[in-house]
Each structure stands twice: as structure tokens, then as C-alpha cells.
Amino acid sequence: MKDVVLTGDRPTGPLHLGHYFGSLANRVELQDVHPMYVLIADYQVITDRDLPGQIQRNITELLLDYLAVGLDPAKVTIFRHSAIPELNQLMLPFLSLVSVAELQRNPTVKDEIAHSSQRAVSGLMFTYPVHQAADILFCKGTLVPVGRDQLPHVEMTRLVARRFNERYGEVFPVPEAMMGEQPLLRGLDGGKMSKSRGNAITLSATEDETAALIRKARTDTDRLITFDEAHRPEVANLLTLAALCLGRSPQDLAEEIGYGGAAALKRLVTEAVNEFLRPIRKRRKEHAEYDVRQILAEGNERARERAVTTLDEVRAAMGF
Missing domain, CATH: 1.10.240.10 (Tyrosyl-Transfer RNA Synthetase)
Known part of the structure; x- marks a missing residue:
């Protein structure tokens, strides 16, 4: 069976060179080899901030970054998180498979909390890794191109897939992380490269x-x-x-x-x-005149068809 690739980003600002060498370059190569879903994770923007900011503008800019580096919407399914309600319904059964302690130990979550712009850390922050597990597993993703800092999230997804299969029967493949060969790039201030910390060179x-x-x-x-x-x-x-x-x-x-x-x-x-x-x-610049809404509408439709099928399988396996 052919591997299915799931990858994506939160629309919190422009992508940077750390994204490119950590993940984007892999995606461009993989789009000619495997079926690929590229998630614009708009719901996840509110995990570490009180307001989503200029969400519509950021989504457009993110899609333009994708097109600029060479992702082809004719080859990959690019879709919005908030357009696929069935995807988010998967998070409920998945949350029942992990403990609070396991969520609290996640090193990526700890780092995000340390740099959160929220007045108080929300419950959504702790469930962020399980939300990502739903993102990966709704399309039966088996390969996840990530930067090194995202490896703990992939490990959580593997844990969720194994536990669901053990409890309810074989439904999900256990995905693998795909790392770029390049070393981890730090920000220009010596810290973690991040668009929110102003220490990164953006692609735009x-x-x-x-x-x-x-x-x-x-x-x-x-x-x-x-x-x-x-x-x-x-x-x-x-x-x-x-x-x-x-x-x-x-x-x-x-x-x-x-x-x-x-x-x-x-x-x-x-x-x-x-x-x-x-x-x-x-x-x-060449793609700036494209109708990104049409690209997203077509991608949303394809992604939702896949999510409906997976959610039906989950409900059947659980006896609902």
C-alpha cells in the first residue's frame, strides 16, 4: 500500500527558512511520489494566543508560500482545519486514550507554553498533540515530514494509533516521522527560529x-x-x-x-x-493573482470526503 503523507502549518504568519529546510523541501519532493494532504491548521492558532489575529490574510499568505516553494494543488490536497468538522470529532475518542501526565510531559508543549501570548494557558494547549494526531490519522497518514522540534507530536500520534487499534481493532496505520537531513537552524538571535519571535528570515x-x-x-x-x-x-x-x-x-x-x-x-x-x-x-509574485479561495475549496472538499469515511470507520469500530 502506498504511503500517505500528512503535513501542514498553523497560519500565524509567513513561513521562514527554518520551515523550508526542516520540512518544506521534503514536501516538494514527496508530492511526486505519494498522496499528500497539506493542512492549514487555522483552529490550532488559538492554542497559544487569545485571538487568531489576521487569520484570513495569514491563510492566504501561507498558501502563497506553499505555491512559491513548489507545492502543486493538482498533486496535493491543501485544506483548512475549520472546514473539516469530522476531523475534529476524532479528537474526542483519541483524548480517552492518553493520560493527563502524558500530555503534560510533551516537551514541545512545554516550550510553546513558555512562549505563549495567552494570559493563561488554555486546556486546548495540552490537547494540542492529540489534535495533531487527529490531523494525521483522519487521512490514514503514514509519513509525517517534520522538523526536529515536532517529533514529540508524532510520537503522541503513534501512541494514539496503537492504543486505538489495541482497544477497538485495527483501523489506523502507525505513522513515521520523516526528518530532513539538514541540521536544525536556530534563529538569528541564537534561540529557536520562530515567526512569532521575530528572529527568522521569511520566504516572502x-x-x-x-x-x-x-x-x-x-x-x-x-x-x-x-x-x-x-x-x-x-x-x-x-x-x-x-x-x-x-x-x-x-x-x-x-x-x-x-x-x-x-x-x-x-x-x-x-x-x-x-x-x-x-x-x-x-x-x-507570479502566484499572487491566483484565486486561493478556489484552491482551498477544492482541497476542503477532497479532505472532507476522506474524513467522513474515517469517522464512520471509527464509530463502527467503537460500537457507536
């Missing part, structure tokens, strides 16, 4: 915006540029970013810069990133 950033962000990136005072992740993490992160964009090793780039210091390092990174993003920016 202009050349001038990109240059300004890199100029403000943290480095150190040593003029000799070396690749040392343990002792010089900020410098190593910039070298890694340039290396990913250029298809070279960070060690070679460090040797090339030598005693050029932070200024030479940042010039190299700026040129590498802008050159890499140039075709993505071009495609994004």
Missing part, C-alpha cells in the same frame, strides 16, 4: 529586509571565523544557514572567510540567502 522577505535581519544577527568578537557548534553557536548557525543555501559545507565556508570576521560572514550569508530565495520570490 525582500532582499533589503533579509540583509537588515542578517546585519542584526548575533555573532562574537573573534575575527577568525571557525565552525564550532559547541563554543560558537551563533557563528556556527550563520555558517550553517549559508551552507544550506549554497549546497556547501559550513567548514569550507569558515575557512574561506578566515580572518574576515563577522562583517565578512554576514556579507556571505546575505548573498547566499538572497540568491537562494530569488526563484521562490519570483514564483510567489
